[in-house]
Structures are given as structure tokens and as C-alpha cells.
Amino acid sequence: MATRVIQSGTDPASSLRDVLTFPYRSYLYSYPHKTAYRELQPPIPLQSLWEKEDTETYFLYMHIPFCAARCGFCNLFTLPDKRQDSHEQYVDALERQAKQWAPITSRRPYSRFAIGGGTPTLLNEVQLSRLFDIAEQIMGLDPEQASISVETSPDTVTDGKLSILKERRVDRVSMGIQSFIEAEASAIYRPQKPQQVERALEKLARHDFPLLNLDLIYGLPGQTVESWTYSLERVLAYEPGEIFIYPLYTRENTIVKPEDIQRQGPDIRMELYKAARELLKSKGYTQYSMRRFAKEQSSVKALLPYSCQEEGMVGLGCGARSYTSEVHYASKYGVTYKATQSIIADYVNSERYDAADYGIVLSLEERRRRFILKALLHREGLMLSAYQERFGTAVMSDYPWLMELLEEDMACFEMHAGEQVLRLTEDGLGYSDAIGDWLISADIREQMEGFVFS
Numbered sequence: 001m002a003t004r005v006i007q008s009g010t011d012p013a014s015s016l017r018d019v020l021t022f023p024y025r026s027y028l029y030s031y032p033h034k035t036a037y038r039e040l041q042p043p044i045p046l047q048s049l050w051e052k053e054d055t056e057t058y059f060l061y062m063h064i065p066f067c068a069a070r071c072g073f074c075n076l077f078t079l080p081d082k083r084q085d086s087h088e089q090y091v092d093a094l095e096r097q098a099k100q101w102a103p104i105t106s107r108r109p110y111s112r113f114a115i116g117g118g119t120p121t122l123l124n125e126v127q128l129s130r131l132f133d134i135a136e137q138i139m140g141l142d143p144e145q146a147s148i149s150v151e152t153s154p155d156t157v158t159d160g161k162l163s164i165l166k167e168r169r170v171d172r173v174s175m176g177i178q179s180f181i182e183a184e185a186s187a188i189y190r191p192q193k194p195q196q197v198e199r200a201l202e203k204l205a206r207h208d209f210p211l212l213n214l215d216l217i218y219g220l221p222g223q224t225v226e227s228w229t230y231s232l233e234r235v236l237a238y239e240p241g242e243i244f245i246y247p248l249y250t251r252e253n254t255i256v257k258p259e260d261i262q263r264q265g266p267d268i269r270m271e272l273y274k275a276a277r278e279l280l281k282s283k284g285y286t287q288y289s290m291r292r293f294a295k296e297q298s299s300v301k302a303l304l305p306y307s308c309q310e311e312g313m314v315g316l317g318c319g320a321r322s323y324t325s326e327v328h329y330a331s332k333y334g335v336t337y338k339a340t341q342s343i344i345a346d347y348v349n350s351e352r353y354d355a356a357d358y359g360i361v362l363s364l365e366e367r368r369r370r371f372i373l374k375a376l377l378h379r380e381g382l383m384l385s386a387y388q389e390r391f392g393t394a395v396m397s398d399y400p401w402l403m404e405l406l407e408e409d410m411a412c413f414e415m416h417a418g419e420q421v422l423r424l425t426e427d428g429l430g431y432s433d434a435i436g437d438w439l440i441s442a443d444i445r446e447q448m449e450g451f452v453f454s
Contacts, residue, residue, distance in 0.1 A: 012438055016404040019438045020431055024219075024247050024269055028436045031370045032360055032444045034321065034333050035451035043357035044327060046104050053324055057111035057304045058312040060139060060146075062094065062131055063320035064117040065344060068155055070337075071178075071190050073217065075254050077319035077333060078118040079340045084127075089348050091127050091134075094317050097353040098138045104354070105314050110141050111304035114149040118319075121156040128161055132168040139316075143169040145304050150174070154192060157200035162207045171299065172242075173204060174213040179220055180231040187221035188248075188256055201238050211297060212240040218272035219248035221256075221264050228272045232279055242294040243285065245276050247433070254335075273430055288379045290432035318347035322356070326367070329359030333451075364391075365441060368398065373439055377432045381414070381423030395422075410435065 012019075019025070066081045081087075113135055121128065135141040149172040150165055157175070165173060177197055179185050185192040204212055214235050218228055235243060247269045250256050277287065285293040306312075313323035321330040331347055334340045362370065368391055375382040387395040396402060402422065405411035410428035414421050428435065440448075 012401060014438075016408050016410065016435070016438055019434050020408065020410075023431050023434045024249065024267075025434060026437045027247075027249050027433055028373070028440070030321065030328075031373050031436075031440075032328065032362070032366060033448055034330060036444050036447040037328070037330060037333065037359050038447070040329065040357050040359055040361070043355040044329075046101065046354050046356060049324055049327055049356060050104050050107075052326075053108070053312055055312040055325075056108065057306050058105060058108045058314050059112040059114070059306060060110040060135060060141060061113075061313060061315045061320055062115045062120075062135070063315065063317035064090075064115065064120040064123065064131075065317070065319045065340070066090070066122050067117065067119045068122060068153070069189070069191060071188055073188050073248055073250060073254055073256055075251055075335050076118075077331075077335075077340060077343075079337065079344060081341075082122065084124055087123050087127050090318070090344065091123070091130050093348045093350065095130070095134050095138065096351070097316055098134045100352070100354050101314065101316065102138050102140065106140050108312065109304055110139070110146050110314075111306040112149075113141050113143075113146045114151075116151045118151075119153045119156055120150055121152040121158075121161050125160050125164060128164055129168075132164075134316075139314075144301055147171045147299065147301070147303055151176075152200075154197045154200040157203050159203060159207075162203060166207050166209070169301075170209060171301070172211040172213060173209045174215065174242075174244075175200065175204070176215040177231070177235065178215065178217045179223070179227075180234045181223075181227050184220040184223055184227065184231075188217070205238060210299065211242060212238070213242040213244060214238070214240045215244045215246065216276075217246045217248050218276065219267070219269040223268075223272070225268070225272060225275055229275060229279065232276055236279075236283055241297055242292065243280060244291045245273070245293070246291055247273065270430065277426075277430070286379075287426075287429060289377060290429050318344050326362050327356060327359060328362065329356035332358050360447075363443075366444065367391075368395075369439055369441055369444075372399070372402075373436055376411075376422065376424060376439075377429075377436055379423070379429070381416075381421040383416070384420045384422065386419075405435070 065078050066087060067078050068082060069080050070078065115131055136143065148170045150170050151174045153176060178188065178190060180194050180197060182194055216231055216235060280293045285295055287293050311323055311325050313321065315322040315330065318331045321328060332343050334343050371387060371390065372382055372395065384395055405428065409425060410431060411422055411424050414423050
């Protein structure tokens with residue numbers, strides 16, 4: 001695959017058309033990606049970092065890095081570890097961290113609260129309840145004003161744990177299924193029986209959470225349009241309010257290697273994506289991004305507002321990222337069992353968590369690109385006046401090569417509420433990962449490519 005270079009603020013070295021030849025070249029679920037993070041010298045005291053933030057509300061996130069097994073496609077910060085003593089020690093450390101962070105971040109209320117991983121529901125009921133106690137009693141979360149989301153998995157869904165989530169006013173439960181075909185799940189090293197998935201879904205249906213999100217992956221080894229459609233139809237039978245579909249990605253540090261996929265024959269991921277898009281649209285789902293399809297939702301809570309730019313993200317736990325307007329920081333990042341275990345051990349044994357020592361300080365250039373990426377890759381699109389209000393310049397003057405999106409019919413200009421918006425077309429949404437890759441700056445790409453996976 002060809003390597004391109006972007007000169008900061010100038011035209012990309014490769015045309016958009018060249019980039020679109022490889023629609024699944026990378027997946028940016030954050031910008032800058034965590035592989036661009038490095039040691040911050042000197043460390044930045046959190047008090048001075050957060051007192052400059054002027055957002056009205058914050059997003060509280062807790063990361064539970066444990067899972068029952070590592071899936072073949074996973075390169076996230078997670079550790080296969082079912083030991084309850086490990087879980088208890090970790091939650092003890094998370095509580096210590098919360099007590100040190102609460103005085104610093106309590107100047108703003110939390111409008112969102114999410115518990116992710118890993119698999120948070122791998123924790124026993126006592127430790128799972130403690131997470132909510134930490135959020136409410138230490139961090140000051142008001143569950144009546146915040147949307148609350150928790151990730152789970154088919155093998156950890158129990159009535160007892162779901163009852164806890166219900167009692168703690170959880171609005172959204174998200175479960176990764178990936179496939180209803182046992183052979184496809186097995187091909188990505190996911191020990192999952194279809195009957196287990198169905199039982200978990202039946203329990204979730206009985207507890208009737210306001211929003212159920214289900215995840216599927218397309219492009220799995222051996223998958224066909226027919227088997228993919230079957231998994232989609234099984235998901236639709238449970239009428240979830242939200243469905244995420246992900247293309248299969250493999251990297252050198254994942255169990256399933258790129259060459260394992262290449263041996264499967266022609267790449268049919270785009271064909272599978274389009275089949276899913278048309279089926280979900282026909283069932284009343286609106287496409288909000290390349291991955292997210294949802295039905296109209298309403299909340300019984302009086303939710304506080306929160307910016308889609310994800311500034312004011314307060315991330316507790318090893319592996320959690322925190323975002324201020326100018327600095328993103330986290331614990332160190334590893335993928336191998338040994339590296340992840342070592343990083344978690346350091347976190348558990350630490351006494352102080354009141355400085356950012358690993359992350360990235362965003363230049364004006366990176367703040368601009370982040371703003372564009374976060375807006376453009378979603379259905380709402382990039383409001384030109386919002387960019388001008390934030391940065392004092394015109395986005396199409398700063399980045400005239402964005403016109404290539406229009407020339408390739410990947411985007412169009414539309415009017416919304418009297419404002420001009422640059423919005424991806426339906427085809428453009430399907431190529432979001434390639435477009436996101438095209439938007440990365442040369443500096444960030446160089447840092448990402450210089451990261452050595454442990």
C-alpha cells in the first residue's frame with residue numbers, strides 16, 4: 001500500500017481518488033489516535049489543565065480492561081483475566097483515582113457517563129455496583145441528568161447484573177455480537193455459541209432498557225452476503241434502537257493477521273456494507289455515520305447538553321483517555337498480554353494520579369483537523385460557521401483541497417437552519433475510513449507510524 005505525506009495545512013500528497021482505492025486502510029475512532037501519544041515532559045498537573053476548560057458539561061468514562069478472552073480482531077487495551085481478586089484490586093485503584101480527580105473536575109456537571117472496556121459486566125455484582133457508587137458518591141454524577149451507557153457481552157449477561165444496571169438508571173446497554181454464525185465467530189477466536197447470544201438477548205429484552213445497541217462485524221473469514229444478511233436479520237428480530245456495523249480490520253498485532261484475510265479471496269466488505277445499509281434503511285433505521293444506524297430516540301430524563309467534539313472527557317481507569325481542548329492524555333498503550341498486564345499492574349500499584357504524563361498537546365493545526373473529522377464523518381456534517389466561530393478563519397480557505405470531496409461526489413454543500421453545511425453523501429459515508437485517513441496530518445501520521453507495539 002502506498003504511503004502518502006500531508007504537509008500541514010496544505011494539499012495532501014495523494015488525491016482523494018487514490019485514497020478511495022483502499023476504503024479500509026485504517027479506522028480512526030479518535031483523533032489524534034492513541035499511538036501518537038508520547039511521554040509528556042514535564043508531566044502536566046491536572047489542576048492547571050482542567051481549570052482552563054470552559055465547556056458547560058463533562059463526559060465521565062470508566063475503562064474496565066478485563067475480558068474473558070481476546071478476540072482475533074482486537075487491538076484495544078484489554079487483558080484476558082477472570083480473577084476476581086484482580087478485578088477488586090483494579091476497582092480499588094479506580095476509586096483512589098476518582099478521589100484525587102473529583103475536586104479537580106467537579107466544577108462542571110456530567111451530562112454523559114459510560115462504562116466500557118474490555119467487558120465491564122465481567123466484574124461480579126459487588127464490583128459492578130461499586131463503579132456506580134464511585135461515579136455518584138465520589139465524582140458527583142447525577143443519574144437523573146446524565147445519559148448512562150454500559151458495554152456487555154453475551155457470556156456475561158445475567159439477570160442479577162442487568163437488575164443492577166436497571167436500578168442505576170442505565171439508559172443504553174451495548175452488546176457486541178459480531179456474528180450469529182458459529183463458524184464465523186470461531187474464525188475470529190470468539191468462543192461464542194448462537195444459543196448463548198439468543199439467551200442474552202432474551203434477558204436484555206425482559207429488562208427493557210431505554211436503548212439497546214447491538215454490534216456486528218462484516219468481512220469475517222468465510223462470511224458471505226447470505227450469512228451476513230442472516231446475522232442482520234437475527235439482530236433486527238430483537239428490534240434494537242441502535243445497530244453498529246464494523247468492517248473487520250486486522251493488524252500485525254492482532255491474532256487474526258492481514259494475510260489470513262487476504263487468503264479468503266476477493267474483498268467483499270463494501271458489498272456487505274451496502275447490503276446492510278439498504279436492509280437497515282428499509283427497516284426504518286437512519287444512518288448517522290459509517291457504523292451507526294439508529295431509530296429516533298427520546299429520553300425520560302432531562303439530559304444536560306454535551307458537545308459532539310468530546311472535549312471535557314474525564315477518563316478514569318487504566319486505558320481510559322481524557323480530552324481537554326488542548327491536551328489528550330491516558331495511561332500507556334499496549335496490546336500484548338505482557339505489556340497490558342504490566343501497565344495495569346503499574347496503575348493498580350500507583351498512589352498518585354494527579355498529573356498527565358503520557359499523551360499529546362494539540363497544536364492549532366491538530367485542533368482544526370480534529371474539529372473537521374469529528375463533524376464531517378457524521379451525518380450532521382461540518383457547519384462552516386461553527387468552524388469560523390471557533391477558529392476565526394474559513395475552513396475552505398484553510399483546507400481548499402476539501403473541494404476534492406465534492407469533485408468525487410463524496411460530499412455536498414447543503415443548507416441547514418440557514419447555515420451552510422459540508423456533508424458527506426451516502427457514498428461518502430461508506431468511505432469514511434478512507435476519508436478520515438486522508439485528513440490525518442503529516443505530523444500525526446509520522447508519530448503513529450513511529451509507535452512500537454509492545
